[in-house]
Amino acid sequence: MKHRLNRWKDILALAWPLIIANSFWNLQLTIDRVFLANYSTESLGAAMAVMGIFWTPMALLQQTAAYVTTFVAQYVGAKQISKIGAAVWQSIYISVIGGLLFLLFIPFSPLLFSVVGHGDVMQNLEVLYFNAICWSALPTALVAAFSGFFTGLGVTKTVMKINAVGLVFNVVFDFLLISGPFGLPSYGISGAGYATAISALASALYGGYLVFQAKHNALYQLWDGWKANWDLTKRFIRYGLPSGAQWALEGLAFTVFLVVIGRLSNGEAALAASSIAVTLMMLGVLPVMGVAQSVMVQVGQHLGEKKPELAVGFTWSGIQVSAIYIAFVSLLYVAIPGFFVGWFANSGSGVLWAEVQDITSILLVFVACFLVFDSVNLNLSFALKGAGDTRFVSLVALIVPWPIMVLPTILFQSHMGAVYYAWAAASVYITLQSLVFFLRFRQGKWKTMSVIGEQGATETA
Numbered sequence: 001m002k003h004r005l006n007r008w009k010d011i012l013a014l015a016w017p018l019i020i021a022n023s024f025w026n027l028q029l030t031i032d033r034v035f036l037a038n039y040s041t042e043s044l045g046a047a048m049a050v051m052g053i054f055w056t057p058m059a060l061l062q063q064t065a066a067y068v069t070t071f072v073a074q075y076v077g078a079k080q081i082s083k084i085g086a087a088v089w090q091s092i093y094i095s096v097i098g099g100l101l102f103l104l105f106i107p108f109s110p111l112l113f114s115v116v117g118h119g120d121v122m123q124n125l126e127v128l129y130f131n132a133i134c135w136s137a138l139p140t141a142l143v144a145a146f147s148g149f150f151t152g153l154g155v156t157k158t159v160m161k162i163n164a165v166g167l168v169f170n171v172v173f174d175f176l177l178i179s180g181p182f183g184l185p186s187y188g189i190s191g192a193g194y195a196t197a198i199s200a201l202a203s204a205l206y207g208g209y210l211v212f213q214a215k216h217n218a219l220y221q222l223w224d225g226w227k228a229n230w231d232l233t234k235r236f237i238r239y240g241l242p243s244g245a246q247w248a249l250e251g252l253a254f255t256v257f258l259v260v261i262g263r264l265s266n267g268e269a270a271l272a273a274s275s276i277a278v279t280l281m282m283l284g285v286l287p288v289m290g291v292a293q294s295v296m297v298q299v300g301q302h303l304g305e306k307k308p309e310l311a312v313g314f315t316w317s318g319i320q321v322s323a324i325y326i327a328f329v330s331l332l333y334v335a336i337p338g339f340f341v342g343w344f345a346n347s348g349s350g351v352l353w354a355e356v357q358d359i360t361s362i363l364l365v366f367v368a369c370f371l372v373f374d375s376v377n378l379n380l381s382f383a384l385k386g387a388g389d390t391r392f393v394s395l396v397a398l399i400v401p402w403p404i405m406v407l408p409t410i411l412f413q414s415h416m417g418a419v420y421y422a423w424a425a426a427s428v429y430i431t432l433q434s435l436v437f438f439l440r441f442r443q444g445k446w447k448t449m450s451v452i453g454e455q456g457a458t459e460t461a
Contacts, residue, residue: 010298011298014154014156019286022287028171035179037344041353042122050133053112054134062244063247065144066244067244067385068149069297071087073300073304076301076304078452084219085224087225088145094240096141098137102137103134103137118263132194146210161210163203165199169203173199240390243394246390249394257405266419268352274419274423276360280340285375288379295315296383296385298318341360345357366427367423380440404429405425
């Protein structure tokens with residue numbers, strides 16, 4: 001019991017700044033949604049549809065860049081800290097190249113959203129928001145790179161500060177750009193996208209300033225690390241790209257899921273309700289992600305030290321800590337749904353809002369179920385990625401969601417109450433995926449893996 005409590009303390013010491021940092025990011029999204037809901041209910045639904053589509057390539061870029069966390073953690077554990085700077089530069093290069101490529105989506109956005117097939121008004125809103133938020137890709141990826149450096153070191157309070165800067169800038173520019181107070185021009189849904197881009201840029205500049213300080217260069221060879229290192233580049237792509245692909249593939253499946261919901265007979269209300277449900281789901285799950293990130297760091301550092309059993313213990317501790325929190329949040333969503341739904345009320349859309357409110361109250365029951373199993377899913381998948389088992393994790397994300405979540409949503413879209421069938425399928429999907437990761441973790445192949453190439457480890461799916 002004493003060892004368990006000590007592990008809980010160690011997990012929470014790393015996790016609490018990440019929990020707050022992730023909560024800042026989720027609060028930023030929630031504030032976006034609240035401002036947009038007050039501007040128009042249609043803008044709220046459009047923003048959710050866009051984020052589903054935007055998140056698929058963005059997750060690939062952001063999470064590939066963020067995989068520098070595992071490299072840094074394993075180098076720390078193996079006491080090879082002079083190699084950290086070169087790994088950070090791999091992440092920076094990926095962020096810059098990927099962020100610039102993102103801008104190529106903008107000319108094709110009208111075609112993209114015409115294929116999605118929502119109504120003309122919704123399509124116009126989706127194009128406006130997508131074009132604006134594409135400018136956030138490059139700085140968001142850089143934030144992931146700089147945050148991954150500090151997370152891998154275990155200096156997670158700095159990550160919290162970087163995210164706090166983004167939150168402050170986002171709130172200010174949401175207020176200024178969406179509704180146009182004080183006689184300023186109103187940019188509506190475009191304003192929300194540009195506010196996100198400006199806040200990401202502010203965080204990236206601050207994060208870069210913190211990373212490239214003289215004290216870090218002396219320890220981690222940050223300035224010298226910019227030079228070409230093809231062996232490291234190949235390893236970063238080999239392990240980091242599947243890590244990013246997991247998020248992208250899950251994001252793609254969830255995007256199709258939301259697109260189908262938008263095409264239901266009550267699609268406008270169902271999509272707006274699902275937008276609120278997803279926002280509240282993220283409000284619950286992102287603190288768990290902070291715990292999972294700390295598990296990833298512990299696994300990486302202990303495998304670098306060649307102490308896999310310590311990595312096992314910290315993973316179970318992460319699951320236990322997450323379970324306590326998620327049980328509380330899920331109970332609140334089921335017991336007092338009206339309190340949370342009321343945050344998004346729009347008196348200007350009376351009939352539509354009444355339908356949205358009724359649907360969302362029921363969806364929160366499914367959200368509560370989803371959160372319980374997703375807390376296990378996140379901790380185990382992050383533990384596997386902390387070892388370098390990224391190929392398996394991405395393979396699961398490719399295979400599992402389509403037959404379990406997406407296909408039933410398509411098959412039942414013409415049925416009465418189709419939105420509830422869809423969310424029930426989503427709950428079954430996350431339950432099954434958490435079981436798959438549990439079995440992989442128990443199997444133990446990850447214990448012999450290494451991304452830094454010093455243990456002769458193998459990576460097999």
